[in-house]
Amino acid sequence: MRVNLDDVAAVEALDTIKALRDTDEYDKQFSEGWELSGRFDVSSITGGIDRIVVLGTGGGSAASVNLLKSYLFDELRVPLQLNQGYTIPAYVDEKTLVIVVSHSGNTEEVVSGYEQSIAAGAQIAVITAGGQVLDLARRHHHPHLVVPGGMMPRIALGYIFLPMLAILTQLGLVADKSAEVAETISLFSQLRQQYGLQSPLSLNPAKQLAQEMDGLTPVIYGTLPFFDAPAWRWKNQLGENGKVMAFWNAIPSLHHDEAVGWDAPAAMLKGYHFTLIRDGEDSEKTTKRVEISAEILRERAGGVQVVRSQGVTRLARLFSIVYLADYVTLYTALIRGVDPTPVDVINLFKSKMGQPLVQVQVR
Secondary structure, eight states: OOOOOOOHHHHHHHHHHHHHHHHHHHHHHHHHHHHHHHHHHOOTOOOOEEEEEEEEEEHHHHHHHHHHHHHHTOOSSEEEEEEEEOOOTTTSSSTEEEEEESSSSSSSHHHHHHHHHTTTTTTEHHHHHHHHHHHHHHHHHHEEOOOOOOOOGGGGGTHHHHHHHHHHTTSSOOOOOOOHHHHHHHHHHHHHHSSSSTOGGGGGGHHHHHHHHTSSSEEEEEEEETTTHHHHHHHHHHTTTSOOOOEEETTTTGGTTTGGGSSHHHHTTTTTEEEEEEEETTTTTHHHHHHHHHHHHTSSEEEEEEEEEESSSHHHHHHHHHHHHHHHHHHHHHHHTSSSOOOOOHHHHHHHHHHOOOOOOOO
């Protein structure tokens, strides 16, 4: 079933858990998330932190960590690592800050890593909506922030990214970011007018890009060191929201290996759509590489678009790409008559592993 993205009633009927509405309300969510973050007391963490490990998986937690790493690449002076498996690195000790992030509170990889971090004597802070993670935090008296639940974690970045940023600010590891958060919230309000469902296809860059990608395999290219994370997030959202296979990489590193794949047979390359991300902080050489890549790919691929970040501060610019990507990936499913919310394959894995299924509700 094909759906006209300008048929508001048809799209809204298909979007059963109101993912578009929740995306529309990122400004509200980030405002609430930042206010909530201000009440997160981590004063019991004693300091002397040599490294940070974040336990988190999935479209909300893992994406937030990667965005934080890109955002703070040239400011944070201790290593920050995302840990997504069942075990933790051997170096985790009393000088390690472990941030435990599980929206559901029952992610088995996170619970496993949390228990090992306790045994290793790490300093621990917790962000969750409940479940086993909250029980462990209360039992061991770890500082914890209970965030709103009942929504898809991949659309809960304001309740995950911002509390992590607040922890780093409170511990004096990064400067106060209130002004950048305020600009980001304001930018969401502006961009919603361009990307939201009420904006027609003829004026809506998100709908146009989803339509251009339709039927092709999407590839998203970011730039190092600041805009690799939005590309990674975009690829994952194409899977979770769009229900399509997608790929990502970052410039300039892809020019040393993956780019050779552009010499694949013409019939193969015509099946791919490439989206390249540009940002004002890209170096002159990186900008030139993006331009050359787009030029080469336009001669070979099924479609190529260059998208540019918007906003003044780095935080706003990062999330301008995230916001565009979230709308594009929702429209990618909806244009094919697919509800973007269900994650049937994830629930299939969970059922076979004996884990609680992903449950979301209309809020």
